[in-house]
Amino acid sequence: MTLIGQSIAMLVFVWFCMKFIWPPIMTAIEERQTQIAEGLAAAERGQQSLDKAKAESGDIVDEARKQATTILDQAHARANEIVAEGKANGVKERERQLAAASAEVEQETNRAREELRGQVSAIAVASAEKILQREIDPKAHEDILSKLAAEL
Amino acid sequence: MATEDGHGAQTSGEYIAHHLQNLQVCKVDDAWVWNQCAGNPMALNVDSMFFSVLLGLVFILIFRGAAKKASSGKPGKMQAFVEIVVDFIDSSVKDTFHGKSNLIAPLALTIFVWVFFMNLMDLIPVDWLPEIGMMIGVPYLKVVPTTDVNITFGMSIAVFVLILFYSIKSKGIGGFIGELTLHPIAPPMKGVGLIAAPFIIAFNFILESVALLAKPLSLSLRLFGNMFAGELIFILIALLGIWQLPLHFGWAVFHILIVTLQAFIFMMLTVVYLTLASEEH
Numbered sequence: 001m002t003l004i005g006q007s008i009a010m011l012v013f014v015w016f017c018m019k020f021i022w023p024p025i026m027t028a029i030e031e032r033q034t035q036i037a038e039g040l041a042a043a044e045r046g047q048q049s050l051d052k053a054k055a056e057s058g059d060i061v062d063e064a065r066k067q068a069t070t071i072l073d074q075a076h077a078r079a080n081e082i083v084a085e086g087k088a089n090g091v092k093e094r095e096r097q098l099a100a101a102s103a104e105v106e107q108e109t110n111r112a113r114e115e116l117r118g119q120v121s122a123i124a125v126a127s128a129e130k131i132l133q134r135e136i137d138p139k140a141h142e143d144i145l146s147k148l149a150a151e152l
Numbered sequence: 153m154a155t156e157d158g159h160g161a162q163t164s165g166e167y168i169a170h171h172l173q174n175l176q177v178c179k180v181d182d183a184w185v186w187n188q189c190a191g192n193p194m195a196l197n198v199d200s201m202f203f204s205v206l207l208g209l210v211f212i213l214i215f216r217g218a219a220k221k222a223s224s225g226k227p228g229k230m231q232a233f234v235e236i237v238v239d240f241i242d243s244s245v246k247d248t249f250h251g252k253s254n255l256i257a258p259l260a261l262t263i264f265v266w267v268f269f270m271n272l273m274d275l276i277p278v279d280w281l282p283e284i285g286m287m288i289g290v291p292y293l294k295v296v297p298t299t300d301v302n303i304t305f306g307m308s309i310a311v312f313v314l315i316l317f318y319s320i321k322s323k324g325i326g327g328f329i330g331e332l333t334l335h336p337i338a339p340p341m342k343g344v345g346l347i348a349a350p351f352i353i354a355f356n357f358i359l360e361s362v363a364l365l366a367k368p369l370s371l372s373l374r375l376f377g378n379m380f381a382g383e384l385i386f387i388l389i390a391l392l393g394i395w396q397l398p399l400h401f402g403w404a405v406f407h408i409l410i411v412t413l414q415a416f417i418f419m420m421l422t423v424v425y426l427t428l429a430s431e432e433h
Binding site for chain 2: 001002003004005006007009010011013014016017018020021022023024025026027028029031032035
């Protein structure tokens with residue numbers, strides 16, 4: 001009886017297992033297997049695109065660095081140019097002002113000399129007048145006086 | 153754990169005999185009687201049946217619970233454990249059985265887990281459940297169903313029926329009879345040898361029948377012998393007084409191996425026998 005009962009119990013358990021336990025578990029396992037495989041593939045793809053993006057970003061950074069160097073060089077050149085220009089302008093301006101100043105000085109000197117000459121001739125005429133008050137007519141001797149003044 | 157002393161007047165012989173006695177019920181003269189069934193072929197070993205069905209239900213509940221909740225998403229711990237067991241069985245079966253069958257893998261799973269649970273009862277200290285049984289008025293209680301030869305035979309007979317079923321299913325009745333009678337010596341089909349043919353067929357039949365019957369016999373006796381011996385050693389260790397502690401521990405650790413191994417062997421041999429049965433020669 002035990003023997004028969006056990007056999008029946010076993011067949012019932014096996015039947016139950018076959019019907020209600022095995023299929024859902026196997027389905028779940030197989031589904032998970034495909035999911036894991038897909039996940040791994042996706043991770044692989046992600047890794048690849050990450051590598052690509054890294055390479056790209058490296059390129060971009062290199063490019064930017066090159067550009068920055070160019071810009072810096074240009075700026076340096078421009079700065080040097082400006083400085084040189086300024087220096088040249090300064091020199092020119094100084095020379096110009098120097099020239100103007102010396103011209104003015106010359107002019108002043110000439111005018112002062114003219115004035116002085118006039119005054120000296122006047123003084124000479126006055127002193128000659130005083131000396132020669134009587135007989136000398138300024139009008140008659142003007143040519144002599146002016147010759148004198150010119151010699152001063 | 154009770155020892156010889158704990159049982160008062162009981163001798164160690166009585167102690168062992170008590171532990172090895174099933175709780176039996178049988179019908180004598182139209183009345184159900186308990187524990188007077190020695191030699192009665194219709195006796196029912198109530199304790200073995202109770203524990204084996206109980207453990208079968210435990211198996212069903214655990215795995216059905218996991219199966220219901222089974223999803224392809226992130227598994228819970230229980231589901232992961234169940235899946236590991238299922239996957240282990242599935243790969244073992246696939247390694248051996250190459251045909252397509254919806255029955256063999258679930259059969260193997262049931263056998264493995266169920267036998268494993270029944271064997272595992274061996275690790276419960278030998279006196280616990282019988283003592284509790286005594287308290288509630290159950291005079292005998294054998295807690296390990298696989299130490300009852302009726303239980304292991306019951307299972308192997310179910311397997312035997314499946315072997316016959318698969319043999320006939322894959323080869324037909326004629327093929328099955330042919331397999332029993334035309335191997336290993338092919339009888340001569342014509343000429344003078346025809347006289348010898350019936351003898352050769354009879355010889356083949358005896359040989360093949362023994363081989364066929366040896367399958368369920370060895371299957372059940374292997375499991376029964378291992379578990380019975382293991383249980384007996386636990387009982388003997390329990391008789392040793394204080395020295396049982398290290399011995400019990402050592403034997404229990406060793407027994408974990410036996411418990412698993414025997415369940416696995418029972419399952420694997422079942423699969424192998426069914427593979428042989430359904431293979432064409």
